[in-house]
Amino acid sequence: MSDARNPEFTPEQLAEVRRLQGLYPDKRGALLPVLHLAQDTFGYISLEVEEYVAGLFELYPAHVHEVVTFYTMFFQKPKGRHVVSVCHNISCYLMNSKGIIQHVGERLGIEPGETTSDGRVTFLTVECLCACEQAPMMQVDDHYEGNLTNEKVDRILDGLP
Amino acid sequence: MTEKIFTRNFHLTDSHTLARYKETGGYTALAKAFRMEPAAITEEVKKANLRGLGGAAFPTGVKWGFIPKASTAPRYLVINADEGEPGTFKDRYLMERDPHALIEGMVIAARAIGSHLGFVYIRGEYVQPWRVLDGAVHEAYAAGLLGKNIQGSGTDFDVVLHRGAGAYICGEETGLLSSLEGKKGWPKIKPPFPAVKGAFGHPTIVNNVETIMAVPHIINRGAEWFAGLGTKGQGGTRLYSVSGHVEKPGVVEAPVTVTLRQLIYDHCGGIRGGRKLKGVVPGGSSAAILTADEIDFPMDVDGPQTKGSMIGSAGVIVMDDTVSIPEALMVVARFYAHESCGQCTPCRESTGWIYKMTHRIVEGKGRKEDLDTILDVAKRGAGTTICAFYDGAVGPYISYIEKFRSEFEDLIRSEAHA
Numbered sequence: 001m002s003d004a005r006n007p008e009f010t011p012e013q014l015a016e017v018r019r020l021q022g023l024y025p026d027k028r029g030a031l032l033p034v035l036h037l038a039q040d041t042f043g044y045i046s047l048e049v050e051e052y053v054a055g056l057f058e059l060y061p062a063h064v065h066e067v068v069t070f071y072t073m074f075f076q077k078p079k080g081r082h083v084v085s086v087c088h089n090i091s092c093y094l095m096n097s098k099g100i101i102q103h104v105g106e107r108l109g110i111e112p113g114e115t116t117s118d119g120r121v122t123f124l125t126v127e128c129l130c131a132c133e134q135a136p137m138m139q140v141d142d143h144y145e146g147n148l149t150n151e152k153v154d155r156i157l158d159g160l161p
Numbered sequence: 162m163t164e165k166i167f168t169r170n171f172h173l174t175d176s177h178t179l180a181r182y183k184e185t186g187g188y189t190a191l192a193k194a195f196r197m198e199p200a201a202i203t204e205e206v207k208k209a210n211l212r213g214l215g216g217a218a219f220p221t222g223v224k225w226g227f228i229p230k231a232s233t234a235p236r237y238l239v240i241n242a243d244e245g246e247p248g249t250f251k252d253r254y255l256m257e258r259d260p261h262a263l264i265e266g267m268v269i270a271a272r273a274i275g276s277h278l279g280f281v282y283i284r285g286e287y288v289q290p291w292r293v294l295d296g297a298v299h300e301a302y303a304a305g306l307l308g309k310n311i312q313g314s315g316t317d318f319d320v321v322l323h324r325g326a327g328a329y330i331c332g333e334e335t336g337l338l339s340s341l342e343g344k345k346g347w348p349k350i351k352p353p354f355p356a357v358k359g360a361f362g363h364p365t366i367v368n369n370v371e372t373i374m375a376v377p378h379i380i381n382r383g384a385e386w387f388a389g390l391g392t393k394g395q396g397g398t399r400l401y402s403v404s405g406h407v408e409k410p411g412v413v414e415a416p417v418t419v420t421l422r423q424l425i426y427d428h429c430g431g432i433r434g435g436r437k438l439k440g441v442v443p444g445g446s447s448a449a450i451l452t453a454d455e456i457d458f459p460m461d462v463d464g465p466q467t468k469g470s471m472i473g474s475a476g477v478i479v480m481d482d483t484v485s486i487p488e489a490l491m492v493v494a495r496f497y498a499h500e501s502c503g504q505c506t507p508c509r510e511s512t513g514w515i516y517k518m519t520h521r522i523v524e525g526k527g528r529k530e531d532l533d534t535i536l537d538v539a540k541r542g543a544g545t546t547i548c549a550f551y552d553g554a555v556g557p558y559i560s561y562i563e564k565f566r567s568e569f570e571d572l573i574r575s576e577a578h579a
Binding site for chain 2: 023024025026028029030031032033035036057066067070071072073074088089090091093094095127128129130131132133134135139142143144
């Protein structure tokens, strides 16, 4: 079983890596897309995943590490099955993101940056997601939820399997 | 009611499909552009007075003209869809609701600059816009609107969608190119400018989503028509992202002659609950804040400058009289401290330091010298860094304090008495 400690793409995924690399004038251009694929596959980007991906690009692991650590969307440790990211930037702040952040934390029993002990939800505060017209808002996995109230937050969190 | 250009199809549920786009005149500009000389396309865009709509407002046609004529190297067209300026959300709407206008604009721009490969750099969090645009790109390939010998024109052009991974600095064009090359998003020293040495070391034009989406309309209806919609400094309409304490926040399309007051009161229903306006940021969080009596100017590239601010991304952030300006500055300062890429010392150190000072002021632990220290640090660092990120941070640092100084002083003084 391939995982973040022992990462290996399937033959199909390796073909996808080659396809992505072929889209760019220099195959290194595909590093971010391949890291997205790796995170989707292995759950997070461990040092082992960095080393594995480095091998696919003929890069040193340190080069991949400096990329992984630069971007907020790459997780370097296991995350929950769901990621809830509440915006705390200016427009959401103006529309009470502080209250929403406090409510999410109480409801989940964790602080921003933490994951619930059952591994269900990782809770983050993030900078502007550019959906300010629906402030206060948050991202739940791959979609946006806006015009948040405590009640709406409860419905959303309770609905996460 | 003024004419809608960018948002003309927003009310249609299938506005993102090729069928609907073509039914409403889509891809007719492309056919016209294929009959034009590349230089004539660039000339038309110059005459239209189209300015970059991502934030820097550089004249688009002039930028296209910077590609070295003699160079035989591959040229790339890169679309900056890394929308990230706090208070801005227009490109998300445009990509979700009119993706084919972006594709058509890209093919026309590619013809103008002689490019056969384009990239769209979309911020990683924008999963839905990416899905919609990806669907549109597939439709365009299937219909022969992308790929080899487009519409029998002899023109080849491919489009690659590229997802970012969470970093505001990648919206800065050279940081974006570093990221596209598979590196951390560190900006590069200019010159050389991307038009000379850009993505993967080759001549590259980087344009914002909305900017490129104006191009089909300019080609179809002419430069004079587009220029005539605007002011001396800028042609056309544009999308304003209005958020904060207005009754109806959202995307507003208006000619660039629209005033900030009209945007707030006529288009967005005024301040929520009939409250009073306290401050407004006209162009995304990097623009200087304005007071309630500084909102009577056209929202083109020049208007906000007359008040010491900038149009930036046209993200209008409205604050009513309940807002604590020091706390709002702390929120903004936290953002710049978090997003500084760390490459240049003045930016890396000052953004962190200034955030800490604003934080302690809000906590009631401010020192009386803090305000002057922030202003001094802000002013010394401006203009000393590789990219414009720190200059953008300086806009709010200075303006929030200079325009609302007594509010900061009250917080500091109240602690002295405690």
